[in-house]
Amino acid sequence: MRTLTHPDRAQLRLEGVLDALANPVRLRIVQRLAEGEELTCGTVLPDIPASSATHHWRVLRESGVLFARRQGRVIVHSLRRDDLDARFPGLLDAVLAAMASESRSRNLG
C-alpha cells in the first residue's frame, strides 16, 4: 500500500498552491472541504473519471492543500486550513470568497 506523502507546513510553496487551485474541479473540491466536510474521491466527483479524480486529489495533497488518510479501504480528505492560513494568510479566504462571488454572478446571469 503506497504511503500518502504530505509536505510539512514549512515546505508549502506559493506557486504550488496557486497551481493546485487553478482548476475548476480542484476549486470545487476545496470549496466543499472548506464547508467542513471530509470527502472521499467518489463522493465529490461523481462525473469525473476515476483516473482524473485521482490526479486531482494527488495535486491537492502534494501541494499541501489537503490532508489524506486511509480509513479502511477508502482515502478520506480534509482541508489543511490551519497550515494554509499560517503560511499564506488571507489567501484561502480570498479564493473562497471569489468562488462564492462567481457562483452568485452565474446564478444571476
Add this chain to the structure above:
Amino acid sequence: MRTLTHPDRAQLRLEGVLDALANPVRLRIVQRLAEGEELTCGTVLPDIPASSATHHWRVLRESGVLFARRQGRVIVHSLRRDDLDARFPGLLDAVLAAMASESRSRNLG
C-alpha cells in the same frame, strides 16, 4: 500591428488569474508591477529568452492581471490592481504578502 486585447473586469475568471500567478517568473513580474513600476518586457526579465518572456506577458494580459499599451516601439505593462481588487478582494494582497514572506524565509535560510 496586432491589437492588445484585454478582458473586461467582469470577464476576469478566478481560475485564469490563479493560473497566471502560478509561475515564478510571472509572480516576480507581478511583484515588480505592484511596487508601482510600469515595465517593458526587456527591463524585468533579462535572463529569460524573448519568446518565453512574450508568453509570460501574454498570459498575464489575457487573464486580466495586467494592462499592456504600446508606447512607440515598446509595450508598457501595468498592474490591473483596481480590477483585481474589485473582482477578487484580498487575493492580490494575500499573494504579494506570501511572496514577501517566502523571500524573507529564503534570505534567512
